[in-house]
Amino acid sequence: MRILHTSDWHLGRTLYGKKRYAEFEAFLDWLLGILAERKVDVLIVAGDIFDTTTPSNHAQQLYYRFLCRLNATGCRHGVIVGGNHDSPSFLDAPAELLSFLDIHVIGAVTEDPGDELLMFRGPQGDPELLVCAAPCLRDRDLRVFEAGESLEEKERRLIQGIREHYRELGVLAGARRSEAGKNVPVVATGHLFAAGGRTAEGDGVRDLYVGSLAHVGADCFPDCIDYLALGHLHAPQRVGGDDFRRYSGAPLAMSPGEAGREKSVVFVDLSAAEKRVELIPVPAFQAMERITGDMSALEERLRERIFQGSAAWIEIVYDGSELVPNLQERLNAIVAGSELEILRIRNMRVVRTFLDSDSLTPGESLDELDVSDVFSRCLDARSIPDTQRPELLNTYRELLARMDSEDPRAE
Numbered sequence: 493m494r495i496l497h498t499s500d501w502h503l504g505r506t507l508y509g510k511k512r513y514a515e516f517e518a519f520l521d522w523l524l525g526i527l528a529e530r531k532v533d534v535l536i537v538a539g540d541i542f543d544t545t546t547p548s549n550h551a552q553q554l555y556y557r558f559l560c561r562l563n564a565t566g567c568r569h570g571v572i573v574g575g576n577h578d579s580p581s582f583l584d585a586p587a588e589l590l591s592f593l594d595i596h597v598i599g600a601v602t603e604d605p606g607d608e609l610l611m612f613r614g615p616q617g618d619p620e621l622l623v624c625a626a627p628c629l630r631d632r633d634l635r636v637f638e639a640g641e642s643l644e645e646k647e648r649r650l651i652q653g654i655r656e657h658y659r660e661l662g663v664l665a666g667a668r669r670s671e672a673g674k675n676v677p678v679v680a681t682g683h684l685f686a687a688g689g690r691t692a693e694g695d696g697v698r699d700l701y702v703g704s705l706a707h708v709g710a711d712c713f714p715d716c717i718d719y720l721a722l723g724h725l726h727a728p729q730r731v732g733g734d735d736f737r738r739y740s741g742a743p744l745a746m747s748p749g750e751a752g753r754e755k756s757v758v759f760v761d762l763s764a765a766e767k768r769v770e771l772i773p774v775p776a777f778q779a780m781e782r783i784t785g786d787m788s789a790l791e792e793r794l795r796e797r798i799f800q801g802s803a804a805w806i807e808i809v810y811d812g813s814e815l816v817p818n819l820q821e822r823l824n825a826i827v828a829g830s831e832l833e834i835l836r837i838r839n840m841r842v843v844r845t846f847l848d849s850d851s852l853t854p855g856e857s858l859d860e861l862d863v864s865d866v867f868s869r870c871l872d873a874r875s876i877p878d879t880q881r882p883e884l885l886n887t888y889r890e891l892l893a894r895m896d897s898e899d900p901r902a903e
């Protein structure tokens with residue numbers, strides 16, 4: 493059995509307002525090529541297929557076009573599970589239709605964990621792979637919350653709910669395996685934050701749960717799993733040092749700050765006498781770069797890139813001490829007529845001034861700050877004592893998480 497594991501495509505995601513459809517399309521075409529070349533039997537996409545719960549028509553077109561071409565690569569089965577960015581009901585809506593292409597979609601958990609169990613059979617009808625296709629487990633799916641409980645209690649119960657779900661899947665998988673009468677390999681999916689996992693600045697991973705401390709211990713997953721295909725963390729990584737428990741990571745850089753970090757998909761061969769995994773690097777379809785420095789360093793670097801004929805998307809971080817009131821105009825004048833494109837300018841001098849002083853100065857913009865900067869600034873401005881801050885911060889994060897997870901199509 494040859495499996496390809498990927499996740500966190502975030503189709504439709506923009507970068508500082510810039511659309512990235514050309515990159516998504518290039519990635520999906522490249523992936524079809526890899527599936528054919530490596531003679532992959534099963535494709536697993538472990539959540540965050542789309543960036544939002546209401547994907548654009550263009551993002552949907554890329555997705556369905558890819559799925560239609562999947563079988564032609566020789567890949568016989570597809571498994572798609574919902575992530576925290578996906579709308580479960582949106583993913584599930586075409587599930588019956590897609591099952592005719594042998595593509596299995598699990599947008600959200602149902603009353604019966606058995607619905608997540610998929611037994612794939614070979615051309616002769618013999619069972620060859622068992623997949624526990626667990627999607628992102630949302631707090632409302634697990635229904636473990638009670639009114640008035642503390643944040644810590646909520647998190648403890650959530651972890652317990654996730655643990656229980658995987659335990660049930662393990663029991664069911666064991667039973668299905670003995671029914672099959674042979675030692676069929678088991679692959680499980682998940683879209684969650686495993687304890688010890690790494691995130692990096694600029695990689696665009698959004699907190700899954702309020703408090704974000706709900707990290708799932710490696711002992712949560714049943715022993716019968718031969719390969720665990722996880723999504724949610726955007727940097728490729730193993731779980732607990734185990735080669736067969738992995739995050740594939742996102743295929744595309746989520747910001748110019750991430751440029752240069754290797755992106756990959758995971759090729760897993762369970763058919764060989766010795767099972768093995770291999771990371772297949774994803775090419776960078778769009779050059780990107782973050783350039784940091786004072787005015788002369790920025791100018792020198794930009795000119796260097798222009799000379800090289802680069803068509804990169806650039807994020808500028810100005811950290812000079814000199815006040816440059818016309819920073820944007822000066823930078824744009826440098827790149828005018830070249831292939832370079834400046835997507836964003838972050839003026840650290842302005843950010844520092846804004847965070848340190850009580851008054852706004854001309855030229856400051858909310859765009860320079862992230863949402864938590866603004867909130868801390870707000871607490872400072874109202875002289876909120878430190879003792880009250882953690883609770884206010886939690887309430888604020890709860891509100892943000894609720895805004896993020898709103899699913900207009902649900903119900």
Ligand SMILES: [Mn+2]
Nearest residue numbers: 500540575724
């Ligand atoms: Mn993601």
